[in-house]
Amino acid sequence: MSTGTLITVAPTGAESSKSDVPNLPVTLDELVRTAQDCERVGAAMIHVHIRGDDTRPTLDLGRLKETVAALRSSTSLVVQLSTGGAVTDPEEDRLRVLEAMPDSASCTMGSVNFGDDVFMNRWEFVVELHRRMRERGIVPEYEIFDLGHLSSLRRLLDEHDLPAGGHVHVDLVMGVPGGMPGDVSTLVAALRLMPEGSTFSATGIGRTSLPVMLASLSAGGHLRVGMEDTVSYARGERVRDNAQLVARAAGLARIAQRPPMSSEEVRTLLSVAQ
Numbered sequence: 649m650s651t652g653t654l655i656t657v658a659p660t661g662a663e664s665s666k667s668d669v670p671n672l673p674v675t676l677d678e679l680v681r682t683a684q685d686c687e688r689v690g691a692a693m694i695h696v697h698i699r700g701d702d703t704r705p706t707l708d709l710g711r712l713k714e715t716v717a718a719l720r721s722s723t724s725l726v727v728q729l730s731t732g733g734a735v736t737d738p739e740e741d742r743l744r745v746l747e748a749m750p751d752s753a754s755c756t757m758g759s760v761n762f763g764d765d766v767f768m769n770r771w772e773f774v775v776e777l778h779r780r781m782r783e784r785g786i787v788p789e790y791e792i793f794d795l796g797h798l799s800s801l802r803r804l805l806d807e808h809d810l811p812a813g814g815h816v817h818v819d820l821v822m823g824v825p826g827g828m829p830g831d832v833s834t835l836v837a838a839l840r841l842m843p844e845g846s847t848f849s850a851t852g853i854g855r856t857s858l859p860v861m862l863a864s865l866s867a868g869g870h871l872r873v874g875m876e877d878t879v880s881y882a883r884g885e886r887v888r889d890n891a892q893l894v895a896r897a898a899g900l901a902r903i904a905q906r907p908p909m910s911s912e913e914v915r916t917l918l919s920v921a922q
């Protein structure tokens with residue numbers, strides 16, 4: 649097994665607005681440039697949310713297809729589309745994302761309070777996402793916002809078989825207000841519930857970014873960073889761009905003697921088609 653670190657960049661998300669965060673990549677050009685910059689400093693996978701001409705989150709299928717094609721032709725990154733979207737997105741639109749045929753897609757394993765909102769993921773919907781990804785050969789990344797989501801993941805795998813490629817990869821999204829905290833003891837608790845043979849990455853929202861990154865590296869996990877998850881680099885200092893966050897993660901991974909993996913290595917690790 650490789651000892652390297654998978655670094656995923658989540659550059660945009662659905663929560664920050666361009667007016668609040670002017671350096672957020674929202675156009676296709678901005679996204680492609682960000683992806684190239686992040687690949688150069690150590691990212692191997694990109695978790696993508698897109699925006700419309702009005703800079704607001706959209707799940708428009710034509711735009712998603714165009715985005716997948718543009719990222720494939722300009723980078724070697726593993727392209728993961730978000731099926732989480734924004735908290736207001738209907739299930740049909742979230743399922744339709746898979747028709748853009750990314751390498752990978754997120755699959756959130758349950759509902760969670762999400763700040764003042766609720767991020768809804770009914771059991772039947774989760775099963776349908778898993779089923780359609782299997783059918784299309786899209787490799788899921790199971791998003792875990794709370795510890796109970798890991799119990800649901802075990803149930804999903806027991807009742808509905810392994811995902812496309814046969815490997816299970818989990819992403820712990822820690823520190824969402826309403827979800828699990830972003831700290832070491834919670835990460836250790838999550839490890840105990842992880843399906844056998846699975847790999848995991850972790851990201852900490854807001855100020856939990858650094859503690860979660862250090863804990864994940866120490867525990868043998870992989871990393872997700874980006875402006876979807878945090879827009880401050882340090883106390884009182886705004887993030888300059890996504891590459892700044894990826895470069896820091898890559899530096900810490902090297903210090904941990906687990907240097908960034910190439911996208912080719914990550915395709916092998918996650919069983920994504922080369």
Ligand code: KMH
Nearest residue numbers: 662730731732733735754
């Ligand atoms: N935007 C959040 C409501 C995902 O990408 O799959 C959900 C989210 C998870 O970001």
Ligand code: ZN
Nearest residue numbers: 661730732876
């Ligand atoms: Zn996301």
